[in-house]
Structure formats: structure tokens, C-alpha cells
Amino acid sequence: MLNCADMKQRFFHAIKNGEFCVWYQPQVDMRSGTPRGAEALVRWKMADGGFVEPAGFVAELERLGLMERLDEEVLQIVCRDIREGKKRGFSPGTVSVNLSRLHAEKAGTADRLKEMVERHGVSRREVSFEITETAENAANDIVMTEFAGCLRENGFRIAMDDYGIGGSTLKLLLESRFDILKLDRHFVSRIGDPRTDIILDSTIAMAGRLGLEVVAEGVETIDQIHFLMRHQCFIGQGYYYSRPLDYEQYVRWKRAAGDSWFCGKTNALENGRI
Ligand code: C2E
Ligand code: MG
Ligand code: MG
Numbered sequence: 001m002l003n004c005a006d007m008k009q010r011f012f013h014a015i016k017n018g019e020f021c022v023w024y025q026p027q028v029d030m031r032s033g034t035p036r037g038a039e040a041l042v043r044w045k046m047a048d049g050g051f052v053e054p055a056g057f058v059a060e061l062e063r064l065g066l067m068e069r070l071d072e073e074v075l076q077i078v079c080r081d082i083r084e085g086k087k088r089g090f091s092p093g094t095v096s097v098n099l100s101r102l103h104a105e106k107a108g109t110a111d112r113l114k115e116m117v118e119r120h121g122v123s124r125r126e127v128s129f130e131i132t133e134t135a136e137n138a139a140n141d142i143v144m145t146e147f148a149g150c151l152r153e154n155g156f157r158i159a160m161d162d163y164g165i166g167g168s169t170l171k172l173l174l175e176s177r178f179d180i181l182k183l184d185r186h187f188v189s190r191i192g193d194p195r196t197d198i199i200l201d202s203t204i205a206m207a208g209r210l211g212l213e214v215v216a217e218g219v220e221t222i223d224q225i226h227f228l229m230r231h232q233c234f235i236g237q238g239y240y241y242s243r244p245l246d247y248e249q250y251v252r253w254k255r256a257a258g259d260s261w262f263c264g265k266t267n268a269l270e271n272g273r274i
Contacts, residue, residue: 004064011066015073019045022077023244024095026253027215027237030225035257036235037093039130040078041244042070058100067100068109074098075113078127079120081247090251096128096159104131104143110150124155130182132161145176152177159215164203173210181207183233185218191227204231 014020024038042058043051061067078095085092103109117127129151131144151158159180163169164187173181183203190196207214216228219238228236245253 007060007064008066011061011064011070014044015069020070020073020077021045021051021246022074022081023246024092024250025237025244026242026250026257027093027096027235028241028257029234030219030229030236031234033257035093035254037095037128038250038254039096039237039244040074040098042074042098062100062102065102068103068106071097071099071103072113072116075116075127076120079117079122082122082126083120085247085251088251090255092126092250092254094126094128094157096130098130098132098161101131101144104147110147110154113151114154114156128157128159128180130159130161131178141172141175144172148176148178152179162217164199178212180215181212182215182217185238188216188218188224188228188238189220191224197227200227201231204228204233208232 021043022040023043025041026038027036028034029036042054044057045051058067061070075097078097082092082095099113113129114124117124131148148158157179159182160169160173160176160178161182162184163173163181165184181203183200187196187200187203191200204214213235214233215235215237216224216233217237219225219228219236219240221240224238225236225240228234242253
């Protein structure tokens with residue numbers, strides 16, 4: 001276990017050394033099976049070639065106040081990938097970047113993120129943001145509401161991530177303006193349980209009435225897709241479609257899926273199964 005100073009040193013060395021990578025997990029319009037874009041998920045590449053998942057370092061970096069720096073690194077990588085992709089005639093769709101709620105406490109973050117995106121010649125439609133609720137010392141709701149407002153004023157769509165998990169999400173939903181609500185995997189994985197189904201049914205309906213688009217996380221089975229579509233949730237992300245992929249794999253995946261890779265899989269939906 002590294003102490004605080006060692007961890008900070010290790011982190012900045014990793015940034016300089018390009019050890020942080022971004023993997024892309026596709027988001028799919030479940031009606032047609034066509035890709036909509038992807039969520040950017042950070043990985044830490046180790047010397048032995050293995051990758052550490054966020055569960056192994058995000059909480060610690062948040063505790064040390066380093067997560068904002070990492071999120072900006074992730075955004076830089078995403079913008080660079082989008083820019084390089086364009087040169088090859090590839091459009092990744094909208095890439096959704098996770099932001100720690102700790103950003104909300106720092107003045108000027110929304111403008112800095114906008115400048116970063118503009119500097120790379122990336123449009124606001126190509127990047128959106130997800131606000132995560134993992135931070136222990138999460139920003140209070142007023143600060144959060146202002147931050148979300150600034151991002152939206154700067155032209156970005158924003159998602160409330162992991163809806164239903166963590167504190168004060170209904171209150172936050174009441175006070176802040178989001179564009180997208182991401183249903184947490186915890187609920188999606190329990191579809192079929194009568195109480196879960198009631199909660200999802202009413203949550204999706206409420207989101208619709210509030211004008212929010214709903215994205216379901218952790219979609220793994222066709223039965224979950226049937227349920228979600230029957231309840232008017234049309235965008236899905238999960239292992240059913242794809243695990244997170246490195247950029248080159250994502251380019252190949254999306255090029256193949258662009259011709260409705262999943263039509264075969266989801267045609268069942270159109271054939272009266274939902
Ligand atoms: P998240 O933003 O809710 O991301 C979704 C997580 O669910 C990802 O885990 C993804 O790999 C996993 N997942 C997606 N579909 C399925 C599925 O069908 N089945 C299962 N079992 N899992 C699925 P991952 O990549 O380990 O990320 C965990 C969390 O770490 C993320 O949850 C997010 O809160 C945080 N995170 C990841 N990258 C970043 C980042 O760049 N910045 C910040 N602030 N947080 C990040
Ligand atoms: Mg997320
Ligand atoms: Mg999530």
C-alpha cells in the first residue's frame with residue numbers, strides 16, 4: 001500500500017508516462033440495433049501489460065483530490081481519439097465522459113472543459129458528460145446544480161449517472177437540469193423481480209414526463225431489452241451489446257454495427273415479442 005505522497009508521485013508519473021487509457025463501451029439504440037455512441041471508461045495500464053479497472057483507484061484518487069486531473073486527462077484522450085478518427089473518416093457518435101462530482105466545487109471547470117473540447121476542434125455534439133456520485137465528499141446540491149447549469153449553457157448534454165444509487169438523487173433531479181438519466185445496473189440486473197419492475201416502470205415514466213432521455217446500464221439479456229423497450233427506454237449499454245473496447249476495437253465494432261449489426265439480434269423485438 002502506497003502512502004499519500006508516494007501515491008501522488010506515482011499518479012503524476014503515470015500521467016506523464018501515458019499509463020491511463022480510455023476504453024469505449026458502445027451505447028445502442030435498442031429499437032434498431034444501431035450504435036449511438038459510447039461511454040469513455042478509464043483504465044490504468046500496468047508495466048506487465050495488465051489493466052486496472054476504476055474500482056482499484058478512483059476512490060483513492062478522489063480522496064487525494066486527484067480525480068479532476070484524471071478526468072481532464074480522459075477528456076484529452078477522448079478528444080484526441082475523436083480528432084484522429086475524423087481524419088480517417090470515422091465518427092464515434094457521442095462519447096460520454098464521466099466527471100467526478102468534485103469538479104462542481106472548483107470554479108471555472110465548466111469553461112475549462114469547453115475550451116479543452118474546442119481546442120481539439122471537437123463539437124459539443126460529439127462529447128457529453130456523466131456526473132458520477134462516487135465521491136465521499138460530494139459537492140452539495142446547490143453547487144452541483146450550478147455546475148450542471150454551466151455545462152448545459154456551454155452546450156453540452158449531461159447525464160445523471162447511476163440513478164437510484166447513492167444519496168439525494170431525487171432531490172438533485174428536482175433541482176438540477178439534466179438531459180439524460182442513466183438507470184443503474186443494480187436495477188437493470190433485477191428486471192423480472194416484481195418490485196424492481198414497478199420501480200423501473202415508474203422511474204422511466206417519470207423521466208419521460210420530465211423530458212429526460214433514459215439510458216439503461218448493464219444490459220445483459222434479451223429479456224431485459226424487451227422489458228426496457230416495452231417501458232419506453234430505448235438506449236442500452238451493456239455486455240449484451242459489447243464490453244468496453246479499446247479505441248481500435250471500438251472503431252471496428254462501430255463500423256460493423258453501423259450496418260445494424262444487432263438487427264438480427266433485436267429483430268425479435270419487432271416480430272411481436274414485445
Ligand atoms: P459507470 O460510469 O456507471 O460505468 C459503467 C460501469 O459498468 C463500467 O465499469 C462498465 O464496464 C460496467 N458495465 C457496463 N455494462 C455492464 C454489464 O452489462 N455488466 C456488468 N457486470 N458491468 C457492466 P468500470 O469501467 O469498471 O467503471 C466503474 C465506474 O468507475 C464507472 O461507473 C464510473 O463511475 C467510474 N469511472 C470510470 N471511468 C471514469 C472516469 O474517467 N472518470 C470518473 N470520474 N469516473 C470514472
Ligand atoms: Mg458513467
Ligand atoms: Mg453508471
